[in-house]
Amino acid sequence: MPTGTDLLDEIARLKNERNAVILGHYYQKPEIQDLSDFVGDSLELSRKAAETDADVIAFCGVKFMAETAKILSPQKTVILPDMKAGCSLEDSCPPEKFRKFREAHPDHIALTYINCSAEVKALSDIIVTSSSAETIIAQIPPEQKIIFGPDRHLGGYMNRKFGRDMLLWPGVCIVHEAFSETELLKLIAQHPGAPVAAHPECPPHIIDHADMVGSTSAILKFAKETDSDTVIIATEPHIIHQMEKAVPGKTFIGAPGADGNCACNICPYMALNTLEKLYVALRDLTPQIHLEEDVMNGARRSLTRMLDMTG
Ligand code: 13P
Ligand code: SF4
Numbered sequence: 001m002p003t004g005t006d007l008l009d010e011i012a013r014l015k016n017e018r019n020a021v022i023l024g025h026y027y028q029k030p031e032i033q034d035l036s037d038f039v040g041d042s043l044e045l046s047r048k049a050a051e052t053d054a055d056v057i058a059f060c061g062v063k064f065m066a067e068t069a070k071i072l073s074p075q076k077t078v079i080l081p082d083m084k085a086g087c088s089l090e091d092s093c094p095p096e097k098f099r100k101f102r103e104a105h106p107d108h109i110a111l112t113y114i115n116c117s118a119e120v121k122a123l124s125d126i127i128v129t130s131s132s133a134e135t136i137i138a139q140i141p142p143e144q145k146i147i148f149g150p151d152r153h154l155g156g157y158m159n160r161k162f163g164r165d166m167l168l169w170p171g172v173c174i175v176h177e178a179f180s181e182t183e184l185l186k187l188i189a190q191h192p193g194a195p196v197a198a199h200p201e202c203p204p205h206i207i208d209h210a211d212m213v214g215s216t217s218a219i220l221k222f223a224k225e226t227d228s229d230t231v232i233i234a235t236e237p238h239i240i241h242q243m244e245k246a247v248p249g250k251t252f253i254g255a256p257g258a259d260g261n262c263a264c265n266i267c268p269y270m271a272l273n274t275l276e277k278l279y280v281a282l283r284d285l286t287p288q289i290h291l292e293e294d295v296m297n298g299a300r301r302s303l304t305r306m307l308d309m310t311g
Helices: 004-018 030-035 042-051 063-072 095-103 118-122 133-137 152-162 181-190 216-225 237-246 275-284 293-309
Strands: 020-025 038-040 056-060 077-079 108-113 126-128 145-149 196-198 230-234 251-254
Touching (some): 020 030, 038 042, 042 056, 056 063, 056 275, 063 077, 063 293, 095 145, 126 133, 133 152, 133 293, 145 152, 237 251
Parallel strands (some): 056 077, 108 126, 108 145, 196 230, 230 251
């Protein structure tokens, strides 16, 4: 296994040889973000995957994101450095249980957060991400009944914002669930005037203290543009890497968990990806995403509706 700059050189060489594009999520380790061709939120990464003319997509994120890339670009080879990079929201929503939930509510449409399996996407009507949810819900007539899964906090936030009563699947993100209100209030008191930017996967007792709520990209934009020189970030702390690169003069503080620091809010699934595993994946074209044709077709239908509804 090459190490240090040799490893980076080998990844670059294999990337060229394979005609690969490396897509990275903001929650990846800084060294992975830095060698990605594009770093973005779930919606932006989906669009990039749909548009790329590369032969191989090396997806540095979690499995549902790599599956989305495969569904939108089925002719491409999609590799994920570690196939165990899952998501607690996906785990909370097994397709069979979701199917029964749908069948129990035949007069509801299923609006589903992208953090779910391809099978659940195929059972859904429209997919949303944290950055597209508001635009999409605003286009659905108020009288239309909706089931929303699997993130009950994003769904609850949308219900409060739009005065809707979508039926919520009881899933949570274990990372955003871990922020402590008591510790956040202590941090706010220590930094008077510092705004709090929060991801909508946070529970209401964190959202209630936020000055802005949005997707990872929206949080990054806010952090760059706010006049304040200190910003409290209530999402996975690896995104702070992009903020420090963009505005080195500002201070960004990760919102704390119950132990008073932000290390416990690192996503354990995202953290499974490493440079070494990325190198092996590019070298061997494995682990690779494979999905059944009918599942891909069903999931593409609900994903395409999202892309169409968000322009
Ligand atoms: P974004 O779409 O905001 O990047 O969120 C993805 C995610 O998994 C957040 O936990
Ligand atoms: Fe899933 Fe939460 Fe990790 Fe995002 S941060 S991938 S929602 S477990």
